[in-house]
C-alpha cells in the first residue's frame with residue numbers, strides 16, 4: 001500500500017510537458033532551455049515563505065488554460081504515480097485557475113476527468129480521483145462555481161473539495177458560508193489549515209466539520225486542539241519536504257511529525273507538489289527515516305491511516 005492523499009496537479013507537471021505545451025501554444029517561457037525551465041519550476045532551497053512557494057505555480061498555470069493540456073497533464077500524473085508504485089492517489093487542483101482563456105470551470109473538470117479515466121484504464125494497478133480546490137481570496141461566486149462543478153462530477157472522477165491558497169492572508173473563518181453550502185450538498189471535503197496560519201485556523205476548519213486537514217501541523221501549538229484531533233480521529237495530510245520549503249518548519253530538526261505521530265495523531269505522508277519540491281513518496285519516506293527515525297512499519301501504519309481517511313471507499 002502506497003498512498004498520496006495530498007498532491008497538487010499543477011505543482012507536479014513533467015517539466016518536458018510544460019516545455020512542449022508552451023511551444024504548442026505559442027507561449028514564451030521565462031526560460032531559454034529545458035534545463036532552465038526545471039529550475040524555474042522548482043522552489044529554491046532557500047525559499048522564504050508559503051507566498052514565495054506559491055509563486056512557483058504561475059508558470060505551470062500559463063500552459064494549463066486549454067482543455068487538452070489539462071487532460072494531458074492529468075493523464076501523465078496518474079501514469080507517473082502508477083510507475084512509482086502508488087496504489088491510490090487523490091489529485092487536487094483549482095479549476096478556477098484554468099479559466100483565463102474562456103474555459104468554464106466545468107469544462108476544466110471535464111478535461112481532467114477525461115485524462116484520469118484514460119489513465120486509469122491504461123494503468124490498472126492504481127486507483128485515483130480528483131479533489132477540486134476553492135481558492136482563498138477568490139470571489140464567492142467563483143468558489144461557488146467550483147462547488148457546482150464538484151456536485152456535477154461527484155462520483156464520476158471527483159471525490160471531494162478543498163480550500164487552498166494563502167492561508168495567512170485570507171482567514172479560514174471567512175469561508176464559513178461556503179462550507180455550509182458544501183455540507184448541505186453533501187460533498188466530502190478537506191481543508192488546508194495549520195500551514196501558514198496557526199491553531200485558530202485549524203479550529204475553524206474543524207468547526208466546519210472537516211475530518212481531514214491539509215497539513216494541520218501547526219495544531220501542535222495548542223495542546224487542547226491536539227487532544228481534540230486525536231479524540232475525533234482527524235487525519236493530518238502532512239507533506240514534510242514541502243513544509244520545509246514553505247518554512248512551516250524552519251529546519252529539518254524542527255518538523256513536529258515525529259512528535260505528532262508518537263502522540264497518536266493520525267499522520268499521513270504526502271508529497272504536496274512533486275515538481276515544485278523535487279520530491280516523490282520514496283523521497284519523503286527516505287527523509288522520514290533519515291531525520292526522524294521512522295521505520296518501515298511506522299510508514300506502513302501511516303499508509304493505513306491514509307487508506308482509512310481516503311475519500312474513495314475501498
Ligand SMILES: [Zn+2]
Nearest residue numbers: 008192214272
Ligand atoms: Zn497543498
